[in-house]
Amino acid sequence: EVQLVESGGGLIQAGGSLRLSCAASGFTVSDKYMSWVRQAPGKGLEWVSVIYGGGNTNYVDSVKGRFTISRDSSKNTLYLQMNSLRADDAAVYYCARGYYATGLFDYWGQGTLVTVSS
Amino acid sequence: QSMLTQPPSASGTPGQRVTISCSGSSSSIGSNTVNWYQQLPRTAPKLLIYSNNQRPSGVPDRFSGSKSGTSGSLAISGLQSEDEADYYCAVWDDSLNGPVFGGGTKLTVL
Numbered sequence: 297e298v299q300l301v302e303s304g305g306g307l308i309q310a311g312g313s314l315r316l317s318c319a320a321s322g323f324t325v326s327d328k329y330m331s332w333v334r335q336a337p338g339k340g341l342e343w344v345s346v347i348y349g350g351g352n353t354n355y356v357d358s359v360k361g362r363f364t365i366s367r368d369s370s371k372n373t374l375y376l377q378m379n380s381l382r383a384d385d386a387a388v389y390y391c392a393r394g395y396y397a398t399g400l401f402d403y404w405g406q407g408t409l410v411t412v413s414s
Numbered sequence: 415q416s417m418l419t420q421p422p423s424a425s426g427t428p429g430q431r432v433t434i435s436c437s438g439s440s441s442s443i444g445s446n447t448v449n450w451y452q453q454l455p456r457t458a459p460k461l462l463i464y465s466n467n468q469r470p471s472g473v474p475d476r477f478s479g480s481k482s483g484t485s486g487s488l489a490i491s492g493l494q495s496e497d498e499a500d501y502y503c504a505v506w507d508d509s510l511n512g513p514v515f516g517g518g519t520k521l522t523v524l
Contacts, residue, residue: 331513333459340518341451341459341502354512390458399449399504399513402470404458 298322298403300391305408312381312412318374318391318405326369329394331401332376334387344389345376348396359385378410386412417442418503418516425522426493434519436486436503442514446506448486450479453500453518462501463488490521498523 304316316332332344345355345365353365364377374391388409392401419437426432436448450463461470463479466486478489486503503516 333515340500341453341504341515343513343515346512356512394513397506398447398464399506399515400447400461400464401449401451401459401504402461402464404460406458 298393300393300403300405302389302391302405302408305389305410307411307413308381310381310383310412310414313377313379314381314410316376316378316389316391316408316410318376320372320374320391320393323393324369325367325372325374329396330365330367330374331392331394332365332374333390333392333401333404334385335390335407336384336387339387342387346394347374381410381412383412383414386410417507417510417514418505420501420503420516420519422517423520423522425524426490427524428493428495430493431489431491432493432521433490434488434501434503434521436488436516438484438486438505439507439509440484441509442484442505442507443481443486444484445508448479448481449504450477450486450488451502451504453502455499459502493523495523497521 299321331346362380388407393403394401447465451459452462453459466481467479
């Protein structure tokens with residue numbers, strides 16, 4: 297059974313850093329196209345970042361240079377390092393398993409909440 | 415600001431058929447397949463329709479999808495109270511080189 301479990305969210309001051317984790321089971325993270333998607337309070341879904349099976353990465357413009365997506369094959373875990381956090385980064389962050397060059401995400405985690413205080 | 419346009423709200427009574435639209439561009443829906451997600455209150459999104467009109471295992475056939483040109487559409491027939499949720503479309507955008515989501519449609523079952 298495929299499962300994704302996020303952790304690492306919390307309350308952080310603007311300008312600070314957080315690292316989110318997404319532990320996967322039932323499949324191999326390094327074989328798949330894995331993304332982070334966020335949802336600000338009361339708002340819609342926004343794709344944030346992707347790491348491809350080959351290791352290439354991509355980001356939405358608003359987080360480029362501040363966020364870094366990575367994975368640890370030995371732990372079968374996806375990460376999102378978030379630096380220089382801003383108030384508009386506050387959201388529930390979901391990890392999701394996707395497919396190359398599509399908007400298709402077939403499995404989602406339960407989400408982890410990031411709150412940014414100013 | 416989402417590059418896929420959905421109506422912010424939709425409604426229907428039990429048993430009715432409702433449709434939700436998703437309007438994009440030549441670089442998004444015009445070139446790629448449309449996917450739909452259902453998000454029940456306080457839960458993670460769930461894949462509802464993929465590749466324009468395919469249902470994952472377990473999704474009732476009351477849900478159907480279609481695409482024409484630069485627009486996609488989700489139809490829900492035999493509306494039920496448990497269908498009350500937010501619905502999002504998502505596609506790959508060639509100009510952004512990434513996936514984009516619609517702004518979401520809140521469906522109310524009256």
